[in-house]
Amino acid sequence: MRIRQHVNPLGVHFEKFRGAKPRFVAGRPIEVEIGCADAQFLFERAVVDPDRTYVGLEIREDLVDLVNHKARKISAPVHAVFCQAQLHMPEIFGATVVDRVFVNFPDPWFKKKHHARRMVDATLVEGIAGIVRPSGEVFVQSDVWDIALDAMFVLESSGHFVNVAGEWSFWREGNPYGVRSWREQNAEETGLPIWRIMFRRS
Numbered sequence: 384m385r386i387r388q389h390v391n392p393l394g395v396h397f398e399k400f401r402g403a404k405p406r407f408v409a410g411r412p413i414e415v416e417i418g419c420a421d422a423q424f425l426f427e428r429a430v431v432d433p434d435r436t437y438v439g440l441e442i443r444e445d446l447v448d449l450v451n452h453k454a455r456k457i458s459a460p461v462h463a464v465f466c467q468a469q470l471h472m473p474e475i476f477g478a479t480v481v482d483r484v485f486v487n488f489p490d491p492w493f494k495k496k497h498h499a500r501r502m503v504d505a506t507l508v509e510g511i512a513g514i515v516r517p518s519g520e521v522f523v524q525s526d527v528w529d530i531a532l533d534a535m536f537v538l539e540s541s542g543h544f545v546n547v548a549g550e551w552s553f554w555r556e557g558n559p560y561g562v563r564s565w566r567e568q569n570a571e572e573t574g575l576p577i578w579r580i581m582f583r584r585s
């Protein structure tokens with residue numbers, strides 16, 4: 384199947400939520416990856432800790448179908464949801480709270496002229512703040528300095544989170560979750576630097 388490389392998240396096509404909401408089981412912890420692509424990170428998390436629910440939010444519909452097909456085939460507790468994450472998190476989660484939100488290598492949009500298409504902005508951060516439980520974690524990683532800095536700025540200035548590494552500081556202790564996303568694996572294997580940020584919901 385041919386998967387589109389990028390889609391423009393500002394397109395009107397993405398304004399209305401047309402995805403399928405996962406069913407959440409009361410008391411079962413939830414982890415969310417925003418922009419999950421093939422959901423390698425979530426599938427590996429599900430092996431490490433199968434007693435949680437893993438939700439991937441993704442704007443490329445073909446990838447969502449592939450992830451859900453694989454999850455059914457191997458009976459993994461992973462659910463991808465077709466959405467524009469900035470717009471649709473309240474609709475997907477309602478009053479459900481989650482333990483962790485991961486934003487792994489969020490963007491193809493690192494050029495200045497595409498700034499408005501970036502995923503981690505004040506709207507996304509409000510959406511994240513609306514679903515993470517108190518003390519819940521928000522972990523962001525990027526191999527693009529500008530994107531990592533932008534993400535730190537919006538999280539830090541939102542007033543909803545505490546930076547675990549100290550104000551305006553990157554997290555220097557590596558990825559503590561024991562699994563890697565596809566982009567993370569690729570960045571590590573090709574020797575790219577990775578900037579990481581760890582926040583807790585205040």
Ligand SMILES: C[S@@+](CC[C@H](N)C(=O)[O-])C[C@H]1O[C@@H](n2cnc3c(N)ncnc32)[C@H](O)[C@@H]1O
Nearest residue numbers: 392418420441442467468487488489564565566
């Ligand atoms: C560079 S890829 C990284 C994929 C994966 N997280 C990884 O680390 O391998 C970023 C992903 O975010 C998705 N994405 C970008 N903007 C989005 C948005 N507003 N809502 C949902 N997904 C989005 C893209 O389609 C893409 O799959």
